[in-house]
Amino acid sequence: MSSRLPLVNLPVPWRSTEPARPRLSADLIVRTALDILVGEGIDAVTMRRVAHELGTGPASLYAHVANKSELHDLMYDRALGAVEPPKPDARRWRAQVKRLLSDQLAIMLAHPGIARVTWATMIPVGPNVLRQGETLLALLRAGGLSTRRAAYAADALTLYTKAFAYEAGVWSSGELDQAEIAKRGAQTRAYLEANSEDWPNTLGAGELITAETARERFAFGLDIMLRGLTR
Amino acid sequence: MSSRLPLVNLPVPWRSTEPARPRLSADLIVRTALDILVGEGIDAVTMRRVAHELGTGPASLYAHVANKSELHDLMYDRALGAVEPPKPDARRWRAQVKRLLSDQLAIMLAHPGIARVTWATMIPVGPNVLRQGETLLALLRAGGLSTRRAAYAADALTLYTKAFAYEAGVWSSGELDQAEIAKRGAQTRAYLEANSEDWPNTLGAGELITAETARERFAFGLDIMLRGLTR
DNA sequence: TCCAGGCGCGAACACTGTTCGTAACACGAC
């Protein structure tokens, strides 16, 4: 019946005051979850996995985080905190919008699958996400758009960016079997070529929509939206 | 040790030759799954639930469907089969594109959450989905776009449509607690109003992005993209 | 010194997708 010694904050002289295992906190949990996410994708971020990484059980997390959904929200907000919002400049607002959304995309691609969580939570909850939204709206207003048009445009632009990030993230991440999709691609191509006169455009477009053209396609999408915004 | 009687195709005289329970098939499984989806959303479509609806166990489904992912693909393709593709007319191709994508959106909204599966499967697999894509490409080509621009535009437009459908579907469906999001909304509003000078644009845009303006916002997004496509 | 309240966490519950092995069936060959 040995009483367990306290493992943390022991004032042992020959040891730094730094505790061996930092105490649990929402922030630590979110950081750990993001570490897993970066390396292995969103589906690897389970409550058990995060807890295991912290040397404990899943129940311990629920004292700091309401549920998995809230953990996801916090992860997304923290990730987006790395994007630095620009100061609106009316003369180059278009370039600033493109830059801002490209940076957001890059962050989301670095955290494969994180974009999915933005659909589960309808309202932008965290301060970082709110700040990004405010900045985008400010840029659009600087471009001369009305309140309503700016709001609608910001909605459409972020929706497109998130959707693109989600798609590319799923594509790149090992979430789906690479051999399987190659087989599917070949089968689909054979199916199309069997009646090639029925699919004149699809056959030509197939090889344009690849991972290699992703950057180009995203820029294209932003360009047509921004151009369409101001005649 | 009573030997079980065969339940199907029993030639009992006092009963019609119609089998009481139709035999299992991929088509029947997909139809059943779609019935559940329409009523209760995508998350209610579990293998057990579909099997139960057919009066059997989950293992029975795997003889006709490779896995849940393939079932989702088949459901999506079947649902999109209800959208009638138009004959391209060069003089009103823009209106035709808007009509086509709006019809797709309506179908997806009628099947809450179905849009989510389009991200899990990178390649459009079913004949109906392929036909929709071919039609969209044909419309854009009729508008005078090059092969590459048409392909990129189709990619961006469908991505936007699917993202919008997904978002609206999650929003409308009972997937998330309505009371919870109202609370979140109020908290967020309070947070913003506490430092209202920091959030001039967000505070104004908040009430514009609602379920009521969904139709309007979708049309706005399509409009700016189509306008931006041709100067 | 005591004590209340938050925190840690093992165990369990109710789910999920999927596989295994066996039983029943339909159908063509002899």
Place this chain on the structure above:
DNA sequence: GTCGTGTTACGAACAGTGTTCGCGCCTGGA
């Protein structure tokens, strides 16, 4: 008509998942 034989049906089980319960421990304040 009888006998394989391959396909279909499906109960049971496995390995996961998110989440909750309940009981100890520790800590901060009185």
